Amino acid sequence: MISIDTVSKHYGSFQVLTDCTTQVKKGEVIVVCGPSGSGKSTLIKCVNGLEPFQSGTITVNGVSVGDPKTNLSKLRSHVGMVFQHFELFPHMSITDNLTIAQEKVLGRNKDEARDKGLKLLDRVGLKAHAAKFPGQLSGGQQQRVAIARALAMDPICMLFDEPTSALDPEMINEVLDVMVELAQEGMTMMCVTHEMGFARKVANRVIFMDKGQIVEDDSKDAFFGAPRSERARQFLAKILQH
Amino acid sequence: MYEFDWSSIPGALPFLWEGMKVSLEITLSAVIFGIVWGTALAMMRLSPVKPLSWFAAGYVNLFRAIPLVMVLLWFFLIVPQVLRGAFNLDPNTDVRLTSAMIGFALFESAYYSEIIRAGIQSVPKGQVSAASALGMSYAQAMRLVVLPQAFRNMVPLLLTQAIVLFQDTSLVYVSALADFFGAAYKVGDRDGRLVELLLFAGLVYFLICFAASQLVRRYQKKLNAHVAH
Ligand SMILES: Nc1ncnc2c1ncn2[C@@H]1O[C@H](COP(=O)(O)OP(=O)(O)OP(=O)(O)O)[C@@H](O)[C@H]1O
Ligand SMILES: [Mg+2]
Numbered sequence: 001m002i003s004i005d006t007v008s009k010h011y012g013s014f015q016v017l018t019d020c021t022t023q024v025k026k027g028e029v030i031v032v033c034g035p036s037g038s039g040k041s042t043l044i045k046c047v048n049g050l051e052p053f054q055s056g057t058i059t060v061n062g063v064s065v066g067d068p069k070t071n072l073s074k075l076r077s078h079v080g081m082v083f084q085h086f087e088l089f090p091h092m093s094i095t096d097n098l099t100i101a102q103e104k105v106l107g108r109n110k111d112e113a114r115d116k117g118l119k120l121l122d123r124v125g126l127k128a129h130a131a132k133f134p135g136q137l138s139g140g141q142q143q144r145v146a147i148a149r150a151l152a153m154d155p156i157c158m159l160f161d162e163p164t165s166a167l168d169p170e171m172i173n174e175v176l177d178v179m180v181e182l183a184q185e186g187m188t189m190m191c192v193t194h195e196m197g198f199a200r201k202v203a204n205r206v207i208f209m210d211k212g213q214i215v216e217d218d219s220k221d222a223f224f225g226a227p228r229s230e231r232a233r234q235f236l237a238k239i240l241q242h
Numbered sequence: 243m244y245e246f247d248w249s250s251i252p253g254a255l256p257f258l259w260e261g262m263k264v265s266l267e268i269t270l271s272a273v274i275f276g277i278v279w280g281t282a283l284a285m286m287r288l289s290p291v292k293p294l295s296w297f298a299a300g301y302v303n304l305f306r307a308i309p310l311v312m313v314l315l316w317f318f319l320i321v322p323q324v325l326r327g328a329f330n331l332d333p334n335t336d337v338r339l340t341s342a343m344i345g346f347a348l349f350e351s352a353y354y355s356e357i358i359r360a361g362i363q364s365v366p367k368g369q370v371s372a373a374s375a376l377g378m379s380y381a382q383a384m385r386l387v388v389l390p391q392a393f394r395n396m397v398p399l400l401l402t403q404a405i406v407l408f409q410d411t412s413l414v415y416v417s418a419l420a421d422f423f424g425a426a427y428k429v430g431d432r433d434g435r436l437v438e439l440l441l442f443a444g445l446v447y448f449l450i451c452f453a454a455s456q457l458v459r460r461y462q463k464k465l466n467a468h469v470a471h
Contacts, residue, residue, distance in 0.1 A: 050371055077377025087372035091390050100386060101376035153376065 001026045001157055001188045002047060007056030009042060009212075016042050017053065018212045024157070029189045031199040031220075034209035035235060040192040043209070044159050047190065048072075048079045061156055077105045080150030080158040084166050086142040088134035088149070094121065095130045098149050106153065113152075120148035124178050140171030147178055157188035164195060194239055200224065208232045250433040251442055254425075261425025262446075265411045268343055268421065273404045275347035280354030285384065287359055298355065305352035311413050317345030318417040338419045350407055357399045361392035398462040405454050409447060422446070 002024040009017040016039050024030050032040050045051040046058055049065045049072045058065040063075055088097050098117030102108045108116070121127050124144035126137075134142055143163055150158060160179070164172045176198050183189055183202035193199070199206055199220060206223040208216035210231050216223060227233050251258075286298035305313070321341035325331060365388045373383035393400075412423035420428060423443055430439030 045371075048375060050374060073374075073377045073379050076375055079375075081372075081375035083368055083372060083375075085366075085368055087366075087368045089369065089372075089387055089391075091394060101373075101378060104382055104386065105377040149376070 001028075001061060002190065003057075003059045004043075004047070005057045007043070007046060007053050007058060009046065009051065009053040016212050017046070019056070020209075020212075020214050021056075022207060022214060022217050024188060024190055026188055027186045028204045029183045029187075029191065029202050030205050030207060031203040032190065032192045032207045032209060033194055033196075033199075033235070033239075034215075038209040039212040040209055041161050044161050044190060044192055047159055048076045048081060050076075050081075073105070077101070077153055078156050080153060080155035082143070082146050082150055082158065082160045082163045084162040086134070086139070086146045086166075088142055088146055090134050092133070093130070094126070094132055094134065094137075094145055097134065097145060098152050101149070102152055117148070117152050120151050121145070123151075124148045125174075138171060139167045140174045143167065143171075143175045144178055147175075147182075151182075155187075157190070158182065160189065160191040160193065162192050162194070164193065196224075196236075196239060208235065210235075244437070246438060247435060248438055248442075250429060250435050251438065254429040254439075257429060258422065258425050261420050261422040264339065264414075264419065264425075265408065265421040265423070267339070268346055268411045268414065269404065269408045271343045272346035272350045272407055273400075276350035276354040276403075276407075277358070277400065279347070279351040280358050281389070283351060283355035284359040284362060287355065288362060302352045302355055305349050306356075310349055310410055311416060313349045314342065314345045314413055315416050317341045321345070338417050342414045342417060342419055346407070346411070350403070353403060354400070357396055357403060358392065361396035361399075362388060364395055365391045394465070398458050398465070401458045401461075402455070405451050405458075408454075409451060412447075 004020055004022050007017055007020045008015070020039075020043055022030075032044065034040055042051055046053045047060065047065065049070075053066060056066075060075060060079060063070055065072070065075065088094075089100070092100065095114065095117060098121060099110070099113035102113035102116060103110065118127065118130060121130055124147060126141055126144055126148075129137060129141065129145075134145070137145065147163075163179070164175050167175065172195070176195060179189070179191070179198065180202055191198070191203075203220045206216070206218060206220055207214055208223070208227070208229070208231070210229075215229050216227060216232050218228070223232070224236075227236060283298045283301060286294040287302070289295055318338065318341055321344055322337045325337045325340065331337070369387050369391070370383050373387045374380075378386065411421055414421050415424045415427065418424070426439045426443035427436070430436035433439075
């Protein structure tokens with residue numbers, strides 16, 4: 001589904017990604033973790049072309065992301081993405097947030113888009129809030145709406161960039177529950193997160209990044225059982241203290 | 243001791259009202275054109291296409307470095323010739339109003355574009371990322387997501403600029419065009435009551451601008467309350 005092959009990226013002389021290679025098969029859930037500044041966000045944003053990269057190739061469902069001939073808008077319209085700070089559109093009601101891209105990008109008609117949006121809103125448990133504005137919802141609720149907004153586009157895979165790290169602790173689980181359910185339904189997912197409980201529960205593989213490199217890319221059991229690198233061991237020990 | 247004599251004002255009110263209409267016409271046309279062209283300039287300035295960005299930067303810096311009164315004077319001297327040549331106008335057609343409108347509009351666009359650019363930049367980058375990630379084109383992201391938020395934040399500044407612009411319209415006196423200030427001056431000059439007429443004109447400008455700024459302030463309060471929750 002997603003194939004990342006020797007991808008490198010730099011800002012001027014600063015190397016953000018160095019020869020990153022990995023694959024995500026259909027239905028797989030991959031968790032990406034690593035210290036701050038290690039390039040996790042950058043890598044995941046390269047997957048849908050939000051960040052350009054200088055060398056290597058990324059293909060999503062057979063389409064090359066870095067190819068200038070690729071219609072990136074079209075590719076992105078069926079790759080869902082969820083951001084750390086939700087990024088709902090604050091000037092639109094929840095319903096409009098859920099329907100705008102369906103209508104303007106996929107060309108669905110109003111009723112169809114609305115039905116779909118409300119069905120997904122119900123699914124994340126927020127049906128009663130359809131007429132509200134994002135500013136009237138809690139962080140956890142906003143993030144669930146953001147997930148519903150991405151799902152409304154019928155994505156072939158989902159990318160998550162630290163979806164729970166901006167949330168108060170008591171709201172983290174409501175978002176993780178939605179993600180777990182999604183994983184169990186067979187959605188292909190690439191998740192940057194430090195929620196190791198989530199990784200243990202649903203991840204097929206865990207990728208550990210450090211200084212722009214993929215240091216570990218292992219099955220979940222191997223990663224949690226005996227991480228190969230010293231850096232990953234230290235990282236896990238630190239995370240588990242929280 | 244100077245003896246005030248206000249008696250020439252009541253009779254001159256219709257003439258002064260005509261002048262006020264000219265001032266308002268110039269203000270309104272410059273605000274509308276300034277926002278449209280200013281938005282275009284702001285988007286060029288922020289565009290990754292270098293020549294567009296350079297053009298917009300050059301335009302804005304040029305107009306912001308020249309006093310308005312000189313721009314008006316040039317337009318007063320040049321535009322009538324151009325218009326007459328281009329449209330084959332009768333030499334007696336009065337194009338002073340048109341040239342003043344064009345001068346103001348082009349000048350104010352430079353200021354509006356800076357306000358609008360700041361407004362666009364005040365919208366978090368993540369909003370564009372989210373719009374792009376949903377498959378929107380750059381133009382759609384701008385039109386549906388960025389500009390509506392930018393304008394909502396900018397309304398107070400845009401209106402404040404309009405108030406300044408309304409005051410600045412008095413500078414068209416250089417083209418002997420009878421805007422409100424020009425009309426007041428003419429009446430005062432004719433009746434030898436310049437002091438009274440100019441005091442009166444000043445009072446009118448003050449009342450209009452003060453009332454308008456109070457409205458802007460009230461809107462801003464409402465906006466802040468809305469954003470806070
Ligand atoms: N536009 C930019 N210009 C220069 N350097 C950048 C830019 N964007 C990111 N970087 C750098 O690239 C590196 C990787 O950033 P990235 O956001 O991918 O890290 P991350 O692993 O997601 O970290 P975090 O856990 O803090 O989100 C960081 O060192 C960052 O400072
Ligand atoms: Mg990050």
